[in-house]
Amino acid sequence: MHNQTLKALSEALANGQVSSEELTRHYLERIAQHDPQLNSFITVTQEQAMTQARAADQHRAAGKATPLTGIPIAHKDIFCTQGVKTSCASRMLDNFIAPYDATVVAQLAAAGVVTLGKTNMDEFAMGSSNETSFYGPVNNPWDTDYVPGGSSGGSAAAVAARLAPAATGTDTGGSIRQPASLCGITGLKPTYGRVSRWGMIAFASSLDQAGPMTQTAEDAALLLNAMAGFDHRDSTSTDIEVPDFTADLNRPLDGLRIGLPKEFFDQGLDAEVGAVVQAAIAQYEKLGATLVDIELPNTHLSIPAYYVVAPAEASSNLSRYDGVRFGYRCADPMDLEDLYKRSRGEGFGDEVKRRILIGTYALSAGYYDAYYLKAQKARRLIKNDFDAAFQQVDVIMGPTSPNAGFKLGEKAADPVSMYLSDIYTISVNMAGLPGISIPAGMSQGRPVGLQIIGNYFDEARLLNVAHRYQQETDWHAQLPAAFA
Amino acid sequence: MSWEVVIGLEVHVQLATRSKIFSGSATTFGAEPNTQASLIDLGMPGVLPVLNAGAVEKAIKFGLGIEAEIAPRSVFARKNYFYPDLPKGYQISQFELPIVGMGHLEITLEDGSSKRIGITRAHLEEDAGKSLHEDYHGMSGIDLNRAGTPLLEIVSEPDMRSAKEAVAYAKAIHSLIRYLDISDGDMSKGNMRCDCNVSLRPQGETEFGTRREIKNVNSFRNVEKAINAEIEWQMDELESGRAIEQATVLYDPVKDKTFAMRTKEEANDYRYFPDPDLLPLEVTEQTVDRVRASLPELPAQKIERFQAELELSDYDARVLAADRVLADYFETVVAVSGAKPKLCANWVSVELLGALNKNDLEIDASPVTAEQLGGLLKRIADNTISGKIAKQIFEELWNHGGSADQIIESQGLKQETDTSAIEAIVDEVIASSPDQVAQYQAADDKKRKKLIGYFVGQTMKASKGKANPQMVNEILAKKLG
Numbered sequence: 020m021h022n023q024t025l026k027a028l029s030e031a032l033a034n035g036q037v038s039s040e041e042l043t044r045h046y047l048e049r050i051a052q053h054d055p056q057l058n059s060f061i062t063v064t065q066e067q068a069m070t071q072a073r074a075a076d077q078h079r080a081a082g083k084a085t086p087l088t089g090i091p092i093a094h095k096d097i098f099c100t101q102g103v104k105t106s107c108a109s110r111m112l113d114n115f116i117a118p119y120d121a122t123v124v125a126q127l128a129a130a131g132v133v134t135l136g137k138t139n140m141d142e143f144a145m146g147s148s149n150e151t152s153f154y155g156p157v158n159n160p161w162d163t164d165y166v167p168g169g170s171s172g173g174s175a176a177a178v179a180a181r182l183a184p185a186a187t188g189t190d191t192g193g194s195i196r197q198p199a200s201l202c203g204i205t206g207l208k209p210t211y212g213r214v215s216r217w218g219m220i221a222f223a224s225s226l227d228q229a230g231p232m233t234q235t236a237e238d239a240a241l242l243l244n245a246m247a248g249f250d251h252r253d254s255t256s257t258d259i260e261v262p263d264f265t266a267d268l269n270r271p272l273d274g275l276r277i278g279l280p281k282e283f284f285d286q287g288l289d290a291e292v293g294a295v296v297q298a299a300i301a302q303y304e305k306l307g308a309t310l311v312d313i314e315l316p317n318t319h320l321s322i323p324a325y326y327v328v329a330p331a332e333a334s335s336n337l338s339r340y341d342g343v344r345f346g347y348r349c350a351d352p353m354d355l356e357d358l359y360k361r362s363r364g365e366g367f368g369d370e371v372k373r374r375i376l377i378g379t380y381a382l383s384a385g386y387y388d389a390y391y392l393k394a395q396k397a398r399r400l401i402k403n404d405f406d407a408a409f410q411q412v413d414v415i416m417g418p419t420s421p422n423a424g425f426k427l428g429e430k431a432a433d434p435v436s437m438y439l440s441d442i443y444t445i446s447v448n449m450a451g452l453p454g455i456s457i458p459a460g461m462s463q464g465r466p467v468g469l470q471i472i473g474n475y476f477d478e479a480r481l482l483n484v485a486h487r488y489q490q491e492t493d494w495h496a497q498l499p500a501a502f503a
Numbered sequence: 504m505s506w507e508v509v510i511g512l513e514v515h516v517q518l519a520t521r522s523k524i525f526s527g528s529a530t531t532f533g534a535e536p537n538t539q540a541s542l543i544d545l546g547m548p549g550v551l552p553v554l555n556a557g558a559v560e561k562a563i564k565f566g567l568g569i570e571a572e573i574a575p576r577s578v579f580a581r582k583n584y585f586y587p588d589l590p591k592g593y594q595i596s597q598f599e600l601p602i603v604g605m606g607h608l609e610i611t612l613e614d615g616s617s618k619r620i621g622i623t624r625a626h627l628e629e630d631a632g633k634s635l636h637e638d639y640h641g642m643s644g645i646d647l648n649r650a651g652t653p654l655l656e657i658v659s660e661p662d663m664r665s666a667k668e669a670v671a672y673a674k675a676i677h678s679l680i681r682y683l684d685i686s687d688g689d690m691s692k693g694n695m696r697c698d699c700n701v702s703l704r705p706q707g708e709t710e711f712g713t714r715r716e717i718k719n720v721n722s723f724r725n726v727e728k729a730i731n732a733e734i735e736w737q738m739d740e741l742e743s744g745r746a747i748e749q750a751t752v753l754y755d756p757v758k759d760k761t762f763a764m765r766t767k768e769e770a771n772d773y774r775y776f777p778d779p780d781l782l783p784l785e786v787t788e789q790t791v792d793r794v795r796a797s798l799p800e801l802p803a804q805k806i807e808r809f810q811a812e813l814e815l816s817d818y819d820a821r822v823l824a825a826d827r828v829l830a831d832y833f834e835t836v837v838a839v840s841g842a843k844p845k846l847c848a849n850w851v852s853v854e855l856l857g858a859l860n861k862n863d864l865e866i867d868a869s870p871v872t873a874e875q876l877g878g879l880l881k882r883i884a885d886n887t888i889s890g891k892i893a894k895q896i897f898e899e900l901w902n903h904g905g906s907a908d909q910i911i912e913s914q915g916l917k918q919e920t921d922t923s924a925i926e927a928i929v930d931e932v933i934a935s936s937p938d939q940v941a942q943y944q945a946a947d948d949k950k951r952k953k954l955i956g957y958f959v960g961q962t963m964k965a966s967k968g969k970a971n972p973q974m975v976n977e978i979l980a981k982k983l984g
């Protein structure tokens with residue numbers, strides 16, 4: 020049952036082959052059985068899930084089912100869930116029970132999904148390996164010595180090990196796509212503004228975007244249908260029509276123009292990963308696409324600019340965690356300054372503190388122009404590169420990650436080398452574009468993802484392009500043996 | 504050495520919107536602590552601000568009121584600092600691109616002349632909460648009801664040269680915001696607060712001296728006192744050869760002294776940057792035109808009209824137009840009474856304002872309404888009563904309410920205009936004052952004018968004030984020969 024796609028489960032629920040209660044119990048049992056090897060969940064909401072499942076079954080019996088009614092999923096622990104601990108994988112919020120639901124959570128609940136629990140992640144979504152979590156690292160189901168990627172590492176590992184048919188994630192610099200790539204699942208980062216950020220704990224507000232993490236593009240389309248849409252509570256969400264993302268999945272790819280940026284295939288790319296990506300691109304040629312060599316000459320600016328903009332915003336976004344109103348408060352503060360210093364010093368982990376320091380520095384008087392303003396200019400250049408490219412091509416393809424992952428602890432002591440693992444994903448966030456990572460092959464027993472980047476609000480085409488590939492290949496259907 | 508004082512003001516005005524600037528919480532003053540604080544006001548994880556269009560409209564009104572350019576695009580920025588009553592650890596404000604650009608305001612000085620004060624900018628921002636230090640057993644309480652209340656910060660040019668000018672400017676701002684109906688400007692509730700930047704320079708010097716900023720002054724009186732105390736302190740320092748260090752200071756009204764809170768070196772680096780949660784604020788020309796069309800008559804226009812149409816003096820016009828409620832009151836009195844505007848102006852600015860001042864009341868709390876006063880002045884205008892009786896009735900209205908006509912009727916205060924009745928009283932007065940009559944008749948014209956006052960007074964007294972004074976004068980003049 021668990022190696023079925025969300026789409027297949029939806030059909031099974033619809034024709035009565037299985038109830039949501041049975042399905043939910045099955046996944047809860049899988050979590051209980053397998054998650055000790057992965058640590059992909061921070062909180063499992065067992066009772067609530069069963070209650071929701073029974074309600075979903077009643078809903079269906081009353082003839083009011085949507086395609087998602089009764090489907091169990093997991094939420095990254097960055098989304099506020101009313102009455103349920105919402106920790107952002109930080110000691111700072113270890114005691115935080117959210118008093119409200121994020122829009123993403125509320126919309127999916129309204130569509131009838133059942134929440135299995137909250138998945139592990141890098142602390143405040145800062146990391147590419149899931150090693151910065153207060154609750155410990157997540158292991159990659161394909162090889163538990165390896166990281167699952169991050170920051171949505173728990174969601175990626177849970178879906179890859181089929182502990183949940185699908186999960187939500189968030190992507191600030193690659194946090195959906197990179198773990199999707201490393202865990203062999205499909206991960207979509209929608210256009211900035213497509214999905215509401217209300218109730219999604221902010222890391223870098225101008226970059227953060229929620230998206231689905233699933234087995235297939237078709238599943239992603241089903242989830243995105245429920246997640247997307249304008250939200251008056253998020254001023255940066257875009258008031259633009261939301262299409263049915265499943266409608267065009269099967270459109271033929273004849274004449275599709277695929278841009279291949281030379282900067283995505285440079286010497287930093289692992290040879291085996293490069294070969295997998297080239298093979299996937301060759302598959303697209305067979306499907307009728309044409310290849311266009313393009314340039315994104317400012318790609319090299321994306322990491323340095325990102326590591327100014329994101330920490331700058333984070334340094335401000337994380338100021339509210341001061342021990343005054345909620346979250347961690349140090350024991351026996353002597354005075355206000357002591358309360359601030361120790362609550363924040365003890366409540367935040369090293370990577371979070373590192374980024375707060377970087378961001379604070381970048382915004383300081385005398386440095387603002389040299390760092391923050393300059394980074395914003397670089398961001399404009401990066402966006403202009405993409406705008407120019409999309410004059411010539413329909414989608415851009417390349418690797419999601421420069422390698423097929425790394426071992427736990429391998430890069431923990433070297434933040435910069437960790438930061439470089441997001442080289443192909445970050446520019447997409449800097450430009451606000453949609454991007455998807457789909458499984459495209461293996462390297463030394465670990466999955467490799469193909470990244471497809473689309474124009475603004477062109478998620479339907481990304482999903483179509485991804486889906487057609489998944490009709491021809493079965494990389495997305497592979498399941499790590501230990502979790503079969 | 505003789506010093507020139509240079510003053511600039513930053514005035515914070517709480518905009519009278521129903522809900523907060525970035526959340527739907529109510530802004531009512533005086534509610535139980537933290538009952539008007541939503542998730543957004545509490546700075547909960549994951550919440551986002553949404554701009555209140557009403558606050559924007561009020562800022563535009565102000566901008567048009569000072570003839571400033573309304574920025575077609577302005578940007579909200581985060582001002583980062585830690586304080587317990589600042590829930591997010593930053594205040595959303597406007598920094599590089601404010602909504603209101605350069606404008607100006609005329610102020611009236613004590614000698615009746617006017618002066619134009621430049622206004623550098625005005626920008627929208629959210630207020631912080633309040634820290635409560637009493638009654639918490641050595642701890643502090645936080646009340647976030649005020650957090651997120653919309654403020655307009657109005658920054659003047661350093662155009663004022665005395666504490667009195669600063670007060671006149673603050674009063675002009677106060678008057679304008681009440682005219683525009685964007686704030687009640689109630690300083691006692693903190694709905695208007697002034698930061699006063701004060702520096703001194705040698706007379707004739709063109710460079711500015713180092714300024715110190717007096718924070719959060721909360722009454723017009725204290726604006727004057729605080730600035731004067733600060734001037735005195737700076738003058739002492741400079742004349743003793745010490746340099747002024749840039750600093751933020753507070754004014755202690757009890758000691759009548761300013762004292763430093765923090766120096767420039769201890770100042771926060773606010774790390775302003777554009778708030779990524781809010782898009783740039785775009786204001787179209789159509790919006791500006793729509794707001795412009797909704798503007799009421801402003802003080803300057805009203806002063807002009809009071810002089811041109813109502814033939815008031817410049818002084819009277821300024822006094823009456825200074826406050827929108829007062830001006831409306833005055834115009835109602837004119838309309839209801841049908842009396843000469845000059846008479847109405849005198850009554851409103853002398854009798855009414857005098858009584859209000861004595862009782863420490865604002866015009867909106869006047870026990871005598873404009874309709875009541877108009878009804879009273881109507882009876883002066885039609886000669887039913889004399890001015891003297893009118894004052895008596897005014898007091899009655901003030902203390903017990905009712906209408907002038909009722910009081911005139913019930914107390915029999917109607918003016919005596921029957922010639923024969925007045926003649927009878929006059930005859931009695933003349934008969935009982937032979938010495939004064941002899942004196943009068945022996946006197947020349949010039950002296951007679953003085954001496955007749957005695958007879959008028961006696962006649963009025965005998966008539967219990969009801970005799971028409973003009974008729975009394977005429978009859979006396981005739982009878983005394």
